Amino acid sequence: MNKHQYEVIVVGAGGAGLMAALNASKTAVTAVISKLYPTRSHTGTAQGGIGAALGNLEEDHPEWHTYDTVKGSDYLGDQDAIEFMCQEAVPAVYELEHMGLPFSRTPDGRIAQRPFGGHTNNVTGKPVRRSCYAADRTGHMILQTLYQQCIKNNVQFFDEFQVLDLLIVNGVAQGVVAIELATSEIHIFHANAVIFATGGFGRIWKITSNAYSLTGDGVAIALRRGIPLEDMEFFQFHPTGIYKLGILITEGVRGEGGVLVNDKGERFMEHYAPHAKDLASRDVVSRAMYLEVRDGRGINGKDYLYLDVRPETVNKYATLDGRTRPDGTPYQVTGEEILQKLPDIIDFCRTYLGVDPIEQPMPVQPTAHYAMGGIPTNIYGQVVLDENNTILPGFYAAGESACVSVHGANRLGTNSLVDILVFGKHAGIHAAQYARGAQFQTLPQDAADFARQQLDRFLNNDKGTEKISDIAEEMKITMMDHVGVFRTEEGMNVALNKIRELKQRYWNIKLDDNGKVFNTDLLNAWELGNLLDLAEVTTASALARKESRGAHAREDFPKRDDKNWLKHTLAWLKDGEIHLRYKPVVITKYQPKERVY
Amino acid sequence: MKVTVKILRYNPEKDKRPRYRTYHVEAEPTDRVLDVLEKIKGYQDGSLSFRRSCAHGICGSCAMRINGMNRLACKTLIKDLHSDKIVIEPLLGLPLMKDLIVDMKPFFEHYQSVKPYLINDEPPPLTERLQSPEERERFDDTTKCILCAACTTSCPSFWSNGQYVGPAAIVNAHRFIFDSRDRGAAERLRILSDQFGVYRCHTIFNCTLACPRDIQITKAIGEVKRAIATGSLD
Numbered sequence: 001m002n003k004h005q006y007e008v009i010v011v012g013a014g015g016a017g018l019m020a021a022l023n024a025s026k027t028a029v030t031a032v033i034s035k036l037y038p039t040r041s042h043t044g045t046a047q048g049g050i051g052a053a054l055g056n057l058e059e060d061h062p063e064w065h066t067y068d069t070v071k072g073s074d075y076l077g078d079q080d081a082i083e084f085m086c087q088e089a090v091p092a093v094y095e096l097e098h099m100g101l102p103f104s105r106t107p108d109g110r111i112a113q114r115p116f117g118g119h120t121n122n123v124t125g126k127p128v129r130r131s132c133y134a135a136d137r138t139g140h141m142i143l144q145t146l147y148q149q150c151i152k153n154n155v156q157f158f159d160e161f162q163v164l165d166l167l168i169v170n171g172v173a174q175g176v177v178a179i180e181l182a183t184s185e186i187h188i189f190h191a192n193a194v195i196f197a198t199g200g201f202g203r204i205w206k207i208t209s210n211a212y213s214l215t216g217d218g219v220a221i222a223l224r225r226g227i228p229l230e231d232m233e234f235f236q237f238h239p240t241g242i243y244k245l246g247i248l249i250t251e252g253v254r255g256e257g258g259v260l261v262n263d264k265g266e267r268f269m270e271h272y273a274p275h276a277k278d279l280a281s282r283d284v285v286s287r288a289m290y291l292e293v294r295d296g297r298g299i300n301g302k303d304y305l306y307l308d309v310r311p312e313t314v315n316k317y318a319t320l321d322g323r324t325r326p327d328g329t330p331y332q333v334t335g336e337e338i339l340q341k342l343p344d345i346i347d348f349c350r351t352y353l354g355v356d357p358i359e360q361p362m363p364v365q366p367t368a369h370y371a372m373g374g375i376p377t378n379i380y381g382q383v384v385l386d387e388n389n390t391i392l393p394g395f396y397a398a399g400e401s402a403c404v405s406v407h408g409a410n411r412l413g414t415n416s417l418v419d420i421l422v423f424g425k426h427a428g429i430h431a432a433q434y435a436r437g438a439q440f441q442t443l444p445q446d447a448a449d450f451a452r453q454q455l456d457r458f459l460n461n462d463k464g465t466e467k468i469s470d471i472a473e474e475m476k477i478t479m480m481d482h483v484g485v486f487r488t489e490e491g492m493n494v495a496l497n498k499i500r501e502l503k504q505r506y507w508n509i510k511l512d513d514n515g516k517v518f519n520t521d522l523l524n525a526w527e528l529g530n531l532l533d534l535a536e537v538t539t540a541s542a543l544a545r546k547e548s549r550g551a552h553a554r555e556d557f558p559k560r561d562d563k564n565w566l567k568h569t570l571a572w573l574k575d576g577e578i579h580l581r582y583k584p585v586v587i588t589k590y591q592p593k594e595r596v597y
Numbered sequence: 598m599k600v601t602v603k604i605l606r607y608n609p610e611k612d613k614r615p616r617y618r619t620y621h622v623e624a625e626p627t628d629r630v631l632d633v634l635e636k637i638k639g640y641q642d643g644s645l646s647f648r649r650s651c652a653h654g655i656c657g658s659c660a661m662r663i664n665g666m667n668r669l670a671c672k673t674l675i676k677d678l679h680s681d682k683i684v685i686e687p688l689l690g691l692p693l694m695k696d697l698i699v700d701m702k703p704f705f706e707h708y709q710s711v712k713p714y715l716i717n718d719e720p721p722p723l724t725e726r727l728q729s730p731e732e733r734e735r736f737d738d739t740t741k742c743i744l745c746a747a748c749t750t751s752c753p754s755f756w757s758n759g760q761y762v763g764p765a766a767i768v769n770a771h772r773f774i775f776d777s778r779d780r781g782a783a784e785r786l787r788i789l790s791d792q793f794g795v796y797r798c799h800t801i802f803n804c805t806l807a808c809p810r811d812i813q814i815t816k817a818i819g820e821v822k823r824a825i826a827t828g829s830l831d
Contacts (some may be wrong), residue, residue: 037701039744040648040656054724100715100778102733102740109727134740140655141740148714182694211650247653271812347811348653351672352627469639512643515610518695519642 001446002037002180002187004032007435008430009176009191011163011218013038015139016399017197018146019424020381020431021155024195028432031156032165033178033189035433035523038147042199042211046139047250047344048116049131050096050421051414052089056110057129057326062086064122065130069415070590072118072281073408073561074550076231076568078586081404083377085415085422092421093132103134103144104341105372114253114341118281118412118597127255127279129326131414135340135344136250142417161187162523163217164451166194166225166395169441173394176449181523186448192438193394193431196222196375196519197424200400202235204535209241209248218401220530222375222539226387227392228570228581230403231373232534233542233552236411237485239285241367243304245352249345249364253357253412254278256341257318257333258309260289261361262297265319268305273597276422277321280597283410283551286366290485299363306361309342311335313361366485372411372551373541374403376570381427387583394438398427405568408585409550441467457507458525464510468524471502471509475528475535483539489553492543499536506532533573540578541569562592598681600624602633604645605686606696615693617684618642626676630663630683634670647697654809657745661697662686667747667807688750690759704746706708707762711770711788716781732777739772739817741810748804748814754797761797762789764814771817775830782830790825796820 008024010017015033024030032038053060065086072081095105097111104112115127134141150157158178165177167188175190201216202208221227239260240249253262259267260276272288273280280288293303315332323331335358339346342357349355349362375397376384383395399420406419458464478498482491506529513521547561548554567582607615620637631649638645647670650656654672663673664684675683691699708739724828742765749755770789774782789795795818804814824830 036650036656036658037705037744039739040650040658042651042656044743045651045653046653094721094724099720100717100773100776102736102776103725105728105730105733107730109729109732111725137741140743144740144742151709152712152714211656212652213650245653344655351654351674352629467639468643513646515608515644517609518646518698520646524643 005190008193008431009189010195010197011176012197012199014041014199015043015142015420016424018150019421020195020197020398020428021147023425023428024432025153025155031158033161034157035162037159039143040377041143042214044140044143046417047136048252049114049133049138050093050417051119051130052093052132053130054090054111056106056113060128060130061194062090063218067122067590068119069412071595072410072412074410075592076408076585076596078405079588080586082406083465084379085406088422089418096108096145096449099145099149101141112253114414115279117251117279125275135590136252136344163540165214166221166452167447168225170249174394177448181518184519188447190443192435195396196401197399198401200371201531201534202368204479204531206439206476207241207246208368209238209246215527216530216534219374220533223533223573229537230376231371231405231569232538233545234372234409234550236282236370237286237366237550238282238369239289239366240307240364242352243363243365246367247348249307249362253307253309253342253345257314258307259317261308262292263299264297268292268360276597284597286485287553289366304363304365307364308361309338309357330452367410370411370416371400372407374401377402377404380430381423387581396427396431399554408545409552454526455522458509458511458522459514461510464508466505466508468509471505472528475502479535481504483542486553486555487542492539499539502507503532539579541571544580598624598626600681600683602674603684607693628675629671630673631659631670636733646695657743660688660745667751668744669809672763672809677701681708688746688755690750703759704749707766708769710762711766711785715767715779717778726778728777734763736772736775736828738812739768742768743810747807747809751803751807753801754799760793762793767795767818768812768814771821786825789821795822
């Protein structure tokens with residue numbers, strides 16, 4: 001067995017992991033373990049921008065960003081954490097620029113900013129240009145820039161190592177167990193601080209914007225080690241996924257003036273969000289789309305709508321809305337300008353749909369996109385274990401795998417990038433500080449056993465009859481049908497029973513590959529176990545919450561219920577059963593009120 | 598439609614050398630080659646090994662040879678191959694590890710050798726460094742690189758000598774050499790002017806044809822050559 005010792009171990013090499021590693025490695029001996037080469041991480045697919053109140057094009061304030069995020073969260077976000085994030089967003093963006101991130105620029109050479117859903121001028125209620133962008137490749141630029149900085153600063157990487165387990169000794173985190181994909185060798189990484197930045201788990205659903213690799217590994221590992229998961233019922237469906245494929249079409253399309261239209265050619269968002277219209281929060285827009293389809297106004301009666309960014313459409317509605325440019329002239333665009341601002345979107349549509357968005361509208365439907373819930377943490381990334389916020393010393397989480405909670409019941413566009421930058425950084429700083437002062441515990445002899453068992457049960461299981469792909473497909477369809485944009489008690493009960501049946505069948509998987517070199521068959525089986533656990537927790541948490549809030553929309557409980565449900569869910573998995581408890585929401589300046597856009 | 602997929606398979610634990618295996622798959626013309634690979638892995642042979650992640654041309658995991666061309670499996674639709682016969686092979690020029698998986702370490706070492714990060718020791722301003730839209734546009738094309746290795750592993754010069762840094766590394770050097778905020782151009786140009794640098798490029802254009810991001814790679818390499826020759830970035 002291979003043993004390594006570091007002060008800080010970061011698991012995951014997306015934006016949060018790399019920010020954590022860059023900051024931790026300044027003062028502590030740090031290594032990053034990632035199942036992918038870092039530049040393959042899903043941060044790279046983020047398109048539209050980073051929200052930060054730089055005010056480069058018009059008046060804006062971190063306080064406005066804070067309020068918009070609180071409102072966007074449907075008042076479930078913790079307001080102290082949100083305020084911290086929105087204040088820190090501004091220096092975080094400048095820091096990225098200083099690292100070399102190639103932002104798009106204003107004519108006077110400053111960072112360009114565009115409008116995004118839910119981000120407003122708090123005085124007028126109109127959309128504000130807050131999203132700092134690099135064309136529609138902002139995530140790609142962030143990931144590349146952070147990886148470049150890691151190379152510059154000699155950060156150590158273990159690429160294509162899959163972390164399987166978290167080691168906790170005497171009540172403190174002490175490292176991880178990982179498998180080297182190329183050889184199947186098991187490695188123990190002994191460390192005084194472990195930061196999980198392992199991303200989300202959108203692969204639970206059939207239609208998703210998420211990469212194949214987003215299987216919630218870190219979140220599921222934490223769950224298995226007795227750590228509760230927070231607010232798992234809140235999963236964002238992004239309104240504009242490419243029809244059937246789920247590939248994301250950035251909200252930036254609507255930021256640049258694109259509109260959603262139904263089969264009658266109506267800009268239907270006017271009826272659902274008279275002020276913000278197409279730039280209302282994502283949960284609001286996804287529900288509106290679902291209702292349009294249900295009422296027979298999907299395109300050709302089918303389950304999709306059009307996202308229209310043709311210049312003539314943009315210009316028509318910009319005129320009707322009285323939209324102006326920063327210099328006060330009317331907002332009118334050309335096809336060339338659209339192409340320049342949204343090059344990748346245009347490329348996706350041409351490649352996958354054979355549609356040129358400058359000339360034809362894009363067929364879109366809501367796509368499972370982002371986990372608001374995850375491993376509960378405070379603003380320093382420290383993982384908390386219960387409703388009293390008791391800390392598990394040495395264990396940190398950041399990014400989509402964590403729940404601070406800044407996104408509450410619904411995340412605003414651009415805030416995932418703010419989250420990974422701000423909380424990745426602070427988790428890195430805090431973990432390094434903690435690790436330097438901590439003592440290594442002696443690891444037990446059997447430290448790798450739990451990880452090994454999870455793999456060994458699949459190897460040479462000749463009696464197995466089940467296929468990974470069958471179980472995965474049934475899970476995805478079940479979750480899409482019953483734990484999607486709208487939910488009912490009846491449907492979720494069906495889903496919960498189905499997931500439990502699949503968890504039984506899961507033990508009976510037969511692999512085609514029992515080898516040691518890049519056994520992706522084995523890895524897929526293990527990842528599916530993570531997805532099943534998280535699907536179960538998501539469904540059980542959703543079933544219990546008898547109200548509608550943010551992304552959790554119950555047809556049988558259509559109203560938000562602050563009296564009974566203004567609280568965070570904590571879900572534990574113990575002896576195969578899910579136990580739910582609740583903890584209060586932190587409210588500072590903004591008392592809950594009705595949420596209208 | 599029915600497609601016939603011939604895949605070059607290799608398992609170092611069992612096989613002396615790679616050999617082709619043929620699969621028959623039901624596919625839509627609009628399916629990606631990656632969808633076809635997933636169908637084979639999911640329902641015919643789970644031991645088939647390949648890398649993949651984002652499935653829409655951004656992460657750079659799934660570069661492979663498809664009907665003789667380096668492409669991303671996730672960005673190549675069946676209909677665009679104009680054939681119901683598909684031959685899939687691993688990238689050339691990098692050590693084969695298993696099936697469609699090659700060793701990416703030499704590729705990333707070349708990438709790192711050109712100092713692919715902003716070099717500027719001047720104290721930054723309190724806000725952003727200013728850069729005009731024109732200055733930003735100067736290096737826009739090469740910021741698009743996703744490090745998929747399709748270009749480098751399509752290059753005959755790289756095939757003949759793996760010490761050549763290769764087009765991807767030059768693209769990433771270009772991205773900084775022509776960034777108005779960067780101060781490391783001279784260092785990078787020195788690195789690229791050595792015997793395994795830009796002069797190994799014989800303008801064969803395979804890299805440009807292979808790039809799934811449509812980066813004008815040969816043009817970028819030419820601009821780096823010119824900068825070395827003239828000592829000027831204009």
